Amino acid sequence: MSKNCNLQGMMKAVVSLEELKKSPGYPSEERFKRGPVPVIECVEDIPCNPCELACDRNLISVGKPITNLPRLVDPDALCGGCNKCIIVCPGLVIFIVDKTYSDTEASITLPYEFKPLPKIGDKIMGLNRTGEIVCKGTVHKVQTHKSFNHTNIVTIIVPKEFADDVRFFKAR
Numbered sequence: 339m340s341k342n343c344n345l346q347g348m349m350k351a352v353v354s355l356e357e358l359k360k361s362p363g364y365p366s367e368e369r370f371k372r373g374p375v376p377v378i379e380c381v382e383d384i385p386c387n388p389c390e391l392a393c394d395r396n397l398i399s400v401g402k403p404i405t406n407l408p409r410l411v412d413p414d415a416l417c418g419g420c421n422k423c424i425i426v427c428p429g430l431v432i433f434i435v436d437k438t439y440s441d442t443e444a445s446i447t448l449p450y451e452f453k454p455l456p457k458i459g460d461k462i463m464g465l466n467r468t469g470e471i472v473c474k475g476t477v478h479k480v481q482t483h484k485s486f487n488h489t490n491i492v493t494i495i496v497p498k499e500f501a502d503d504v505r506f507f508k509a510r
Contacts, residue, residue: 352467352468353379353381353467355467355502355503357381358379358381361378361379361380361381361407362407362408362409362410363376363377363378363379363380363398363407363408363409363410364377364378364379365377365410365413365435366413368413369410369413369414370435370437370438370501371437371438372414372416372438373416373417373436373438374416374417374419374434374435374436374438374445374447375410375416375417375434375435375436376389376393376397376398376410376417376423376432376433376434377432377433377434377435378398378407378408378409378410378423378431378432379431379432379433379505380407380408380427380429380431380432381407382407382429383405383406383407384405385403385404385405386400386404386428386429387400387404387408388426388427388428389408389423389426389427389432390408391426392422392423392425392426393422393423394418394420394422395415395417395418396411397410397411397412397415397417398410398411398423399411417434419434419447421434421447421481421491424447424448424449424489424491425449425486425487425489425491427449430449430451430489432449433446433447433448433505434446434447434493435447435501435502437498437501439495439498440498441498442497442498443495443496443497443498444495444496444497444498444500444501445478445493445494445495446493446494446496446501446504446505447479447491447492447493448491448492448493448494448505448506449489449490449491450480450489450490450491450492451488451489451490455480455482455490455492456477456480456492456507456509457477457480458477458478458479458480459476459477460476460477460509460510461474461475461476461509461510462474462475462476462477462494462507462508462509462510463475463507463508463509463510464494464496464500464503464504464506464507465504465505465506465507465508466503466504466505467503467505469506471508472500472503472504473496473497473500473504474496474497474510475494475495475496475497475504475507476494476495477492477493477494477507478493478494478495479491479492479493480492480493492507494507
């Protein structure tokens with residue numbers, strides 16, 4: 339794993355895109371061409387399986403032992419976009435990525451636990467996994483419900499070439 343120093347001088351792991359692409363929860367480029375797909379950026383061998391239990395289409399499997407990394411069961415299956423896997427993930431590491439949103443743009447649906455909530459149409463700056471600004475984008479959809487247990491769902495639109503990199507955003 340790559341290492342970056344935080345402000346207190348302590349080390350924290352930042353998983354590179356290359357490392358994520360080797361994990362069982364990361365879809366192939368071929369699969370991205372078929373429509374929205376869960377991208378599971380979980381690389382910790384910990385006892386956790388809420389994403390597996392939440393998926394009505396059985397797209398995600400942890401199996402036994404419960405410390406297995408989550409994986410996509412059928413690379414050809416289509417995600418229904420219910421976003422339940424995003425809501426239940428305690429690590430906030432599941433995203434729904436749609437590289438087929440348009441010819442030039444991709445949509446990224448992600449967990450959001452801050453206040454105030456963004457509004458549809460807000461202009462944003464897309465941030466990568468280390469918090470660096472990588473592109474401009476727009477808030478497309480905001481979903482909130484008391485059953486989401488304080489995890490809201492926000493869909494942003496970014497240039498397609500940044501779909502693998504953007505995993506959060508800040509207001510412009």
